[in-house]
Amino acid sequence: MLEELFFEPLTPGVLPATFGEVSAGHLAVIDGDNLGVMHPDGQGELGDARSACAGHRIGREGGTVTMGTRDLGARRDAAATIKKAALSLFSDVGYEAASMRQIAAAVGNQPASLYNHYPSKEEILWAICEEAMLTLITRGQEAAASSPDPVEQLRAFVRQHIRFHIDHREEARVINQQMTRLGRERYRQVTAMRDDYERSLRRILRRGARRGRFHVPDYRMASYAILAIGMHVSVWYRPDGPSPASAVVRHHEQLALQLAGTR
Numbered sequence: 001m002l003e004e005l006f007f008e009p010l011t012p013g014v015l016p017a018t019f020g021e022v023s024a025g026h027l028a029v030i031d032g033d034n035l036g037v038m039h040p041d042g043q044g045e046l047g048d049a050r051s052a053c054a055g056h057r058i059g060r061e062g063g064t065v066t067m068g069t070r071d072l073g074a075r076r077d078a079a080a081t082i083k084k085a086a087l088s089l090f091s092d093v094g095y096e097a098a099s100m101r102q103i104a105a106a107v108g109n110q111p112a113s114l115y116n117h118y119p120s121k122e123e124i125l126w127a128i129c130e131e132a133m134l135t136l137i138t139r140g141q142e143a144a145a146s147s148p149d150p151v152e153q154l155r156a157f158v159r160q161h162i163r164f165h166i167d168h169r170e171e172a173r174v175i176n177q178q179m180t181r182l183g184r185e186r187y188r189q190v191t192a193m194r195d196d197y198e199r200s201l202r203r204i205l206r207r208g209a210r211r212g213r214f215h216v217p218d219y220r221m222a223s224y225a226i227l228a229i230g231m232h233v234s235v236w237y238r239p240d241g242p243s244p245a246s247a248v249v250r251h252h253e254q255l256a257l258q259l260a261g262t263r
């Protein structure tokens with residue numbers, strides 16, 4: 001399926017050549033991984049523009065389609081590096097105390113260059129929260145589909161929940177402690193994702209109760225308790241501590257089964 005290239009503005013300091021010089025009167029499009037040009041009316045064949053654009057990035061500068069010298073893969077890598085550095089700072093000193101200047105210094109860039117990837121510090125925090133919540137939601141759904149037995153579903157759900165808070169301690173601390181720093185709209189989005197994750201656990205509890213496997217007087221309170229004990233793991237767990245990760249996971253599985261009143 002053809003898709004118009006509407007990428008963000010090019011990197012300041014990079015002298016672009018207008019794409020029109022390469023493909024006058026044509027439309028810049030992408031077909032899968034292939035960059036090409038075609039007539040504005042959509043007629044004719046898709047011509048391969050790799051010879052003209054290889055290793056370059058297509059963007060728009062105002063109303064002009066332009067060609068810069070940074071490829072998209074490098075841009076994605078740079079954004080990921082920035083996000084990783086920000087994650088470490090947000091986790092260590094907190095979102096409010098971390099500055100864009102500190103993040104830039106951590107990746108060896110000038111502060112202004114960060115804005116080519118993220119328009120604000122809040123957008124970096126949002127990117128961290130969104131990725132973490134999408135991971136949890138996906139894993140929660142996989143746990144619910146892992147077995148027809150609600151008891152095994154609960155075990156699988158708690159197992160992935162604890163593993164996330166062990167393997168991604170920085171992300172967990174940031175989403176659990178810093179997400180309130182997001183603006184109103186971003187906060188609404190991330191709390192909606194969090195609620196979706198919580199509901200997936202409550203569905204497992206209700207399913208088990210209907211089949212007589214669980215005794216849960218209050219599904220909401222039970223789900224909060226199960227999630228909370230897992231979330232706290234990111235605070236106290238240490239890889240060099242006395243309890244290996246596998247033992248921590250097994251212990252929390254048993255705690256969850258007890259909280260669910262497993263029969």
